[in-house]
Amino acid sequence: MPATILVGAQWGDEGKGRVADWLAAEADVVARYAGGDNAGHTVVVGQSVFKLHLIPSGILHEHVTCVLGNGMVINPVNLLKEMDDIARMGVDVNPERLVISSRAHLITPAHIALDSASEKALGSQAIGTTLRGIGPAYLDKTGRRGIRAGQMLDVEAFGEALYAMIEKANQTLAEHGHSPIDPKTATVDYLQAAARLKPFIQDTALLLNGRLREGARVLCEGAQGTLLDVDHGDYPFVTSSSPTSGGALTGLGIGPRQVDRVVGVAKAFSTRVGSGPMPTELEGDLANRLRGTGENFWDEYGTTTGRPRRCGWLDAVVLRYAAQVNGFSELVLTKLDVLSGIESLKIAVGYEVDGRRLDFPPSTLGELERAVAVYETLPGWHEAVGHARRASDLPDATVAYINRVAELCDVPIRTVSVGPERDQLVYL
Numbered sequence: 001m002p003a004t005i006l007v008g009a010q011w012g013d014e015g016k017g018r019v020a021d022w023l024a025a026e027a028d029v030v031a032r033y034a035g036g037d038n039a040g041h042t043v044v045v046g047q048s049v050f051k052l053h054l055i056p057s058g059i060l061h062e063h064v065t066c067v068l069g070n071g072m073v074i075n076p077v078n079l080l081k082e083m084d085d086i087a088r089m090g091v092d093v094n095p096e097r098l099v100i101s102s103r104a105h106l107i108t109p110a111h112i113a114l115d116s117a118s119e120k121a122l123g124s125q126a127i128g129t130t131l132r133g134i135g136p137a138y139l140d141k142t143g144r145r146g147i148r149a150g151q152m153l154d155v156e157a158f159g160e161a162l163y164a165m166i167e168k169a170n171q172t173l174a175e176h177g178h179s180p181i182d183p184k185t186a187t188v189d190y191l192q193a194a195a196r197l198k199p200f201i202q203d204t205a206l207l208l209n210g211r212l213r214e215g216a217r218v219l220c221e222g223a224q225g226t227l228l229d230v231d232h233g234d235y236p237f238v239t240s241s242s243p244t245s246g247g248a249l250t251g252l253g254i255g256p257r258q259v260d261r262v263v264g265v266a267k268a269f270s271t272r273v274g275s276g277p278m279p280t281e282l283e284g285d286l287a288n289r290l291r292g293t294g295e296n297f298w299d300e301y302g303t304t305t306g307r308p309r310r311c312g313w314l315d316a317v318v319l320r321y322a323a324q325v326n327g328f329s330e331l332v333l334t335k336l337d338v339l340s341g342i343e344s345l346k347i348a349v350g351y352e353v354d355g356r357r358l359d360f361p362p363s364t365l366g367e368l369e370r371a372v373a374v375y376e377t378l379p380g381w382h383e384a385v386g387h388a389r390r391a392s393d394l395p396d397a398t399v400a401y402i403n404r405v406a407e408l409c410d411v412p413i414r415t416v417s418v419g420p421e422r423d424q425l426v427y428l
């Protein structure tokens with residue numbers, strides 16, 4: 001049976017965690033293909049709120065094998081902490097259920113220190129990274145000097161490689177006036193983590209292709225979103241990996257003919273964390289209204305960083321672009337409940353840049369920064385929609401909004417979510 005790829009259609013935080021949780025129920029394997037613990041998925045199961053940064057949300061389904069793919073960068077200490085946290089919440093985490101690619105790259109204390117040094121040096125031009133060492137780890141990967149998870153199998157040699165990397169980073173840190181890392185203390189937790197993680201490490205490309213041949217259903221779970229992709233996003237305000245559907249293939253080592261479904265996830269409005277262009281950004285009361293009060297965990301404050309997210313109207317230009325880059329076979333629209341009570345709703349249907357009308361985002365940053373959104377206005381709805389489970393439970397205006405979004409990006413929408421709980425999904 002073929003694979004499904006799940007991708008964020010905007011700037012991340014689209015609600016992929018809950019959609020992955022839904023799709024995982026029908027999967028045998030759930031594999032993450034890019035990014036590291038800069039991502040944050042939230043899954044609500046009854047009274048329990050699981051915040052997952054590295055481990056795929058498939059771990060919450062007992063029959064599912066979870067894979068951390070070769071395209072990821074993994075902080076072994078944080079991974080172990082996350083494993084211990086969910087184990088305390090009653091989830092069975094063992095090498096049968098969680099597998100780490102020997103080819104995945106590791107985030108070390110050197111990468112974390114270099115990340116904050118680099119952001120400080122950029123000052124007002126800072127990317128707004130999550131300061132988790134993701135960028136420097138990918139830099140070392142492409143610079144062919146990274147440390148891979150497989151190296152943890154020989155703990156002693158791993159310790160030496162780690163030590164050498166930290167000493168090298170200390171030279172760079174000193175050149176820029178930052179205090180050095182003490183390699184001895186910084187490596188203690190890493191060596192302990194390596195010893196415990198050894199049984200979880202294997203060649204996951206071999207595992208995945210073997211399972212696919214046996215007929216297993218594989219869900220490839222994306223992190224971040226299309227507009228944060230290092231190639232297709234708003235460069236340089238992007239992450240260092242490929243969260244788009246192409247990244248799933250390289251990030252897991254499977255071929256394109258294995259994939260028969262690409263599910264995009266989009267929030268019913270726009271949010272963005274960190275710097276970078278956002279043509280539909282709102283300020284003032286409406287932005288605050290979309291952002292929420294911060295009292296609910298699903299309000300618009302970053303799962304990983306706690307930073308308030310920038311909020312704006314839905315941008316169909318972005319969705320149309322995401323549909324093209326990823327080849328979506330369907331789109332899931334989340335957080336429709338948040339729009340209840342807004343008199344009228346705007347959707348960006350195009351951009352105007354230097355007097356030209358565009359249907360797709362321009363590919364240079366300068367043009368993108370000058371882009372002015374062209375809006376269409378639709379009637380809002382007053383009713384709460386959290387109880388809806390079928391299309392007929394939704395107000396006509398909600399259905400019209402969903403249909404218009406599908407039409408604007410030319411992708412069918414068959415499922416929407418109306419609240420954070422597992423069952424708050426509407427099948428249209």
Ligand code: GDP
Nearest residue numbers: 013014015016017041042298335417418419420
């Ligand atoms: P991800 O980064 O795309 O995985 O985003 P998350 O899965 O962490 O989702 C962001 C937040 O939105 C989480 O707190 C979810 O529980 C919440 N959420 C997801 N879908 C809905 C929805 O339909 N309505 C509301 N109100 N919250 C939702």
